[in-house]
Amino acid sequence: MPKTVTLTIDGTRVEAQPGEKIIEAADVAGIYIPRLCHKPGLEPSGSCRLCTVMVNGRSCSACTTPVADGMVVENDVESIRQFRKMIVEMLFVEGNHFCMFCEKSGNCELQAVAYRFGIMAPRYPYLWPKREVDASHPDILIDHNRCILCGRCVRTSRDIDGKHLFDFIERGGKKRLGVNAQGGLAHTNADVSDQALDACPVGALLRKRVGYQEPIGQRLYDIQPIGSEIEGKGRKNHV
């Protein structure tokens, strides 16, 4: 029998497997730690920083930090809630996000965390970056305006689809998603069935011609707040 560890998340004692990350243990316990760049099955990235938690008084990202016996994790506390709101607001002002006419609306994780956090409008000045749209591929659209640089498509394409269609280019505020060819996505072996397309949490990677098959108002986060799926199913590993 493998030895398990016990940690405390927001006062709840939780059992976890050694090597598991905090966010994975929390998921199983039905405790939602907000996240954007994390996706089960992918190597953790630790880039969006939304899952920042306090562990024994020090901050760290829950998606990259392994559990340890006796760990005390603070997740749903005021200071952390404020930090997370700021991160989401920063992602909004950094790109060009127009929810009202984005076809991902209602299925968008960025929009959904903003609603969950009660964000009405960002407090920061919009940066209005000039970003490109790559519509070269017959079936797939990349709208860099909406990309939040979470890298989920990068990791999915590399590690699951086995294609390495994407990687990041440039650095700092100019950092953006690059594709594995000159002249845009059309020149890669990207295919409409690639799982990388489903990995995008926002409306940056889209399949063409299917955007409104599911009516707005009946979409995932129109019906329930993001995180409900975790909070609803949990409690398997409470001690």
Added chain:
Amino acid sequence: MAVCLDTLITTACQRVDHDPGRLLDVLHVVQSQAYCISDEAIDIIAEELGIPRVRVEGAVTFYAFFSKTPKGQIAIRLSSDIIDKLHGADEVAEALESKLGIRFGETTDDGKFSLDWTSCIGMCDQAPAALVNDVVITRLTPESAREVIDTLRKDADPAKLVVKPGEGNNAHPLVRAMVNNNIYLEESKSVVLGPVNRGEAIHKSLGMTPTEVIRALKTSRLRGRGGAGFPCGMKWEFARAAEGARKFIICNADEGEPGTFKDRILLTEMADRIFAGMTIAGYAIGAEEGIVYLRAEYAYLQRLLEENVSQHRADGWLGKNIAGKKGYHFDIRIQLGAGAYICGEETALISSAEGTRGDPKNRPPFPAQQGYLGCPTIINNCETLCCVTKILEQGAGTFSELGTEQSSGTKVLSISGDCARPGVYEVEFGTSLRKVLQMAGAKQTQAVQVSGPSGQMIGPEGFDRLICFDDLATGGSMMVFDESRNLLEIVHAFMGFFVEESCGYCTPCRVGNVLLADGIQRVLEGRGEPADLDQFQQIGQMMKACSRCGLGQTSWQPVATSLENFPHLYEALVKEESNGFQRSFDLLQEITDAQQITGRKSSLA
């Protein structure tokens, strides 16, 4: 095109055995021979090394010294740090622009010259300075800058710019740089900069067991000199205990903090003790491979360092069976960086040495467990390794007698800015900032930026604070600003530096620095409100708690410490708008585009 890309790249790739981990070496060859790394070149490199082209493009576009668009056959990079600016870099830039008829960021039509700003090149004690390809030119004036261009137009060899080389090894035939060392020694306190008996530390160490070597370090209480101050012996102990068939010793020779240049002196004059420190570290943890990660700005020292490595091999201090000790092998290679401040962060340095973008890595695992190529790795900076050599040569006791309880030994400082004697100093830990300022001949000092932009801005009321880990911790950069300087402009320049140098991996640092830099700009323009200052604090606290690495966690420090120590400067510029509008909101500015598009003028205009 003068060079055949195919041949150039194939040869460069062969030279590194088609190892994708040596991508940076290949990119350096292409950049220096073809003056750019074009899309075509990227395709060939990807093909040759068997990696996705987007990975190559990712690396090319990450580093400041690589460019997809053509740079000049002579690439001029002027140091953009605040010290260079305060010494007239902008006037030099203007002279260069008018002489060449191009703006910064551009290349002349004939492809001969390009002009770029670059982050601190480690010459603040002889600013303004620039790199002309690999050649350093110092103490520039608009006039000397124009002469530089005249000389280069006559003879395109930048080496010809060096008429009178500097002292010491700057005059070595393999260096021949006009760089000066500017070392100011207080003899009694010289540990790092004091004399050593070459090779003695290696022989003494190899006469001990690895455990004894580590114990000596622990007894010396040596802490890493990079700024974080992690106990060196403990780090080595972790790496020794870590399991791994291969282990690595990396020397961080990528000092990039604006205002620091002391490692330049260590690399120029004392490389043998750096290499000795690495050899000792290798013996202590069981590593056979060492890498010196040398910042591209110091490429002019590469040949000297390679010569020094060869000399160590010839002396039997590198290679097989070191100093006659059977079974202990250790060797060193030099990895050239490519212009990225973030690569001074140890895990980013590892990423870069592995031939990828210089993104920091997630911790845990820590490098001592899983570092370079996933193997246990120790990363120490040049100064720490020099201390190691001294400790093993003279004994831990002699070293730990100096300094304070928490900070044993001495600290090498790079002092620049408004002082009579900018240069490199070695002081005992526990020395007051006031004493340091006196040594450097600083007068009417308004503020000192201790430990570079990511450190603290200290005013006169803090001058009695002590340089040590428990008070004013410093990696060694000390920038002095006298009463004539506008400190908020300096803060703004620092934030601009972080915007430029953030790797962009995590949200808080990628966006937070931009918001802070823009915010300070608003304040400087008289468009700030008191509420802005609260927002700076909130953003800063979040960046400190949530950023992924030390860069983002500390980059709001210029704002934080200037708000704390010079609040009156901000208060004088911010105020509430009486009409209820946000002061930063300019209605006419906001409707400029709309007016242009519609071709109509607002009645307000």
